[in-house]
Amino acid sequence: xxxxxxxxxxxxxxxxxxxxxxxxxxxxxxxxxxxxxxxxxxxxxxxxxxxxxxxxxxxxxxxxxxxxxxxxxxxxxxxxxxxxxxxxxxxxxxxxxxxxxxxxxxxxxxxxxxxxxxxxxxxxxxxxxxxxxxxxxxxxxxxxxxxxxxxxxxxxxxxxxxxxxxxxxxxxxxxxxxxxxxxxxxxxxxxxxxxxxxxxxxxxxxxxxxxxxxxxxxxxxxxxxxxxxxxxxxxxxxxxxxxxxxxxxxxxxxxxxxxxxxxxxxxxxxxxxxxxxxxxxxxxxxxxxxxxxxxxxxxxxxxx
Numbered sequence: 001x002x003x004x005x006x007x008x009x010x011x012x013x014x015x016x017x018x019x020x021x022x023x024x025x026x027x028x029x030x031x032x033x034x035x036x037x038x039x040x041x042x043x044x045x046x047x048x049x050x051x052x053x054x055x056x057x058x059x060x061x062x063x064x065x066x067x068x069x070x071x072x073x074x075x076x077x078x079x080x081x082x083x084x085x086x087x088x089x090x091x092x093x094x095x096x097x098x099x100x101x102x103x104x105x106x107x108x109x110x111x112x113x114x115x116x117x118x119x120x121x122x123x124x125x126x127x128x129x130x131x132x133x134x135x136x137x138x139x140x141x142x143x144x145x146x147x148x149x150x151x152x153x154x155x156x157x158x159x160x161x162x163x164x165x166x167x168x169x170x171x172x173x174x175x176x177x178x179x180x181x182x183x184x185x186x187x188x189x190x191x192x193x194x195x196x197x198x199x200x201x202x203x204x205x206x207x208x209x210x211x212x213x214x215x216x217x218x219x220x221x222x223x224x225x226x227x228x229x230x231x232x233x234x235x236x237x238x239x240x241x242x243x244x245x246x247x248x249x250x251x252x253x254x255x256x257x258x259x260x261x262x263x264x265x266x267x268x269x270x271x272x273x274x275x276x277x278x279x280x281x282x283x284x285x286x287x288x289x290x291x292x293x294x295x296x297x298x299x300x301x302x303x304x
Contacts, residue, residue, distance in 0.1 A: 036289025106225030121182025
């Protein structure tokens with residue numbers, strides 16, 4: 001008499017979509033780069049400080065009931081401003097504005113650069129020359145004077161004005177880089193196959209060419225965000241932004257107006273300036289890892 005036993009078959013592994021596997025490899029490559037890992041850690045500290053500013057800050061950013069121009073003490077670790085405001089609290093709350101403006105302007109600049117760069121690289125004839133004329137025009141005009149002129153004309157427009165000025169003046173370089181890459185991909189076999197299949201230019205550009213430029217677009221984003229953070233701080237320091245908000249740029253503006261160096265309050269300038277430099281440095285270091293994703297020769301060894 002033979003007895004039959006029910007043999008349970010092991011469950012089949014869950015299939016992971018290829019896009020998630022590619023994303024996982026990109027994250028692993030980014031984290032495996034020593035410079036990018038340091039940049040991610042620095043950026044993470046600033047993001048946490050901005051998110052938890054209401055918890056971490058000992059006082060409100062505009063509380064001015066304290067002693068004016070006070071030196072660093074246990075009550076005020078970085079001292080107070082000429083208006084009697086706590087510098088550390090303003091530094092933590094200022095990270096919110098700097099991060100929001102930097103990444104918002106960087107993302108919008110990258111979107112404009114992608115739309116114009118891919119279209120410019122794929123089109124031929126008069127349309128390509130017309131787009132090229134506009135891009136070269138923005139490249140020839142110096143960026144900082146153009147930003148100052150536009151910001152001065154649209155003064156008191158608030159944070160949205162600063163973002164708009166940075167986007168208008170900061171998309172051209174990214175568009176030129178993406179145009180060159182698009183031209184190199186335009187002659188590939190998969191593009192010719194899509195053309196023979198009857199796909200339109202928009203579908204070819206955004207469904208066939210765009211997915212092959214992910215790492216370059218990511219590098220463009222981090223570069224644009226770095227430039228946007230520095231531009232926001234510069235415009236606020238020049239008094240062309242909204243001086244009523246608390247950001248690292250406005251902290252520099254009010255510190256300069258109150259002659260903080262002459263009164264010995266060097267922390268009022270040093271603290272926000274150091275934060276701006278470290279935030280820009282973190283994005284630059286992350287860009288090294290992004291370059292490693294697009295170019296395997298730039299990747300660091302596993303032991304490094």
